[in-house]
Amino acid sequence: MSDTQPTPEERDAALKDILGDDPIAMVKASKLLCYAKAATPTLLRFLEAETRVDTRHAILYALTWHGHLAQWDLMVGILKDVQEAPLVRGQAAEYLAYNFLNVRTDSAEFRVAVDALLEALKDPSPEVRYCAVHALGNTGHPPLRPALQEMIQDRTPVPGWVGTVSSQASESMEWLESMHERRLKNGF
Structure with missing residues (x-):
């Protein structure tokens, strides 16, 4: 391709x-x-x-x-909809992950998405938790570090993904720092 x-x-x-x-x-x-x-x-x-x-x-x-931010609210809604399949909710979290750098951390859009992702950390599906952890790491927002740190305790394997929720949380903590640097560089 x-x-x-x-x-x-x-x-x-x-x-x-x-x-x-x-x-x-x-x-x-x-x-x-x-x-x-x-x-x-x-x-x-x-x-x-x-x-x-x-x-x-x-x-x-x-x-x-x-990369259309016009779908931001749609994706947050899908993530929050417990009637959606975990695979679909996880993909909505991925959308947020890859578009966070286009949203200011002091915006309502950012806060609504972060709140949905923090709630998703409690989801019964390890796939949803895994994707939420990944997305939170991509926020580049250091105040989320404690939430990621807490998820290091979740050693649940995630079928279809490499590793566990814990391993993704560790990786996401590194991403959080890297993305924060990008935010600072971009003045965002």
Whole structure:
């Protein structure tokens, strides 16, 4: 996969495949649609109508890389929705993780997202906790260090991910410092 815009034909084929039943084609489509920012409105329509977990996850994966902050509240809502599958909620946390540096730490958007992630640290799903820990590390906000430190006690393995909630918490503490430096450098 290249990191360039897909052709209109490739984009249209991927939009069809992401809604299909072939999991391999769905993953490929999701990865291709990461580079099709013009597909955002279509993906949002698909997400609104779609109920299948793997398809919702694939759509959110593509949207994560579009970097549109207009979906911030949507992603926070998905993360907070305990009726959503852990896979989907985890992907919503990933969106937040990769977009935190575009949100000021003194903003309402930042606070709402952090509150949702802190609540997700108590989730029964290790996948949701793992993704929440990852996202909190990407905030670059040092006051969150104690929450990450506390999660080092959670040695629950996370199926489908490398390591445990604890190992991700340790890694996220390092990321927190690195991202904080980037925030300072960018005046954000």
